[in-house]
Amino acid sequence: MIRTRSLLNAIAFVCVVLVAIALYLQHVEGLLPCPLCVIQRYLFLAIALCCMVGAFGGKPRIGAGLGLIGALGGLGVVGKHLWVLAHPGLSCGIDPIETVLNKIPSATMLPWLFKADGLCEDARDTLLGLSIPQWSAIWFVLLAGALIALLARRQR
Structure with a gap:
């Protein structure tokens, strides 16, 4: 059985890779x-x-446990994103969320990573047949499942 520390490190690595892929899609694919x-x-x-x-x-x-809270929060956010995509004509667009998000210190210091410039309804490009929000949903489910399994087993 995989040790707890190794599993936590693997989950952290996957999350960082997912953000790196998002940066590639942003800066290389536009x-x-x-x-x-x-x-x-x-x-x-x-x-x-x-x-x-x-x-x-x-x-x-x-x-x-804290990581699981983040994964469940991610499922909520990606659920909202998929809902917006499923209802054409709706948008999260330029709204109070974007304004507040772009004023957070991390967004002003690292705009290449955290600045929101796009529209939610534009996330229709696919990667292996799924939209980017659909991929995010899959990864949040997998991460939540791994963290629940880790919490459910006995400490090693």
Whole structure:
């Protein structure tokens, strides 16, 4: 069985890779992130941070629990994103979320990572037949499942 620390590190690694893929899609492929995409980036990075703190801080269950909260929050955000895509004519567009999101210090210091420039309804480009929000949903489900399994098993 995989050790708890190794699993937490693997989850953190996956989350960082997912954000790196999002940056590739943004800066190389020209897909601008919308506010909901940026919130998902924050949540993937929060999961990674919680898992790393849990792995190296000696409190793996706390790290896994906090990471699980991030994954469930990500499912909520990506659910909203998929709902917007399923209802043409709706938009998260330029709204209070985008304005607030772009004024957060992390967005002003790292705009290449956290600035929301796109529209949620534009996320229709596909990768292997699925839209980017659909891929995010799959990954949030997998991450939540892994964290639930980690929390459910006995400490090693």
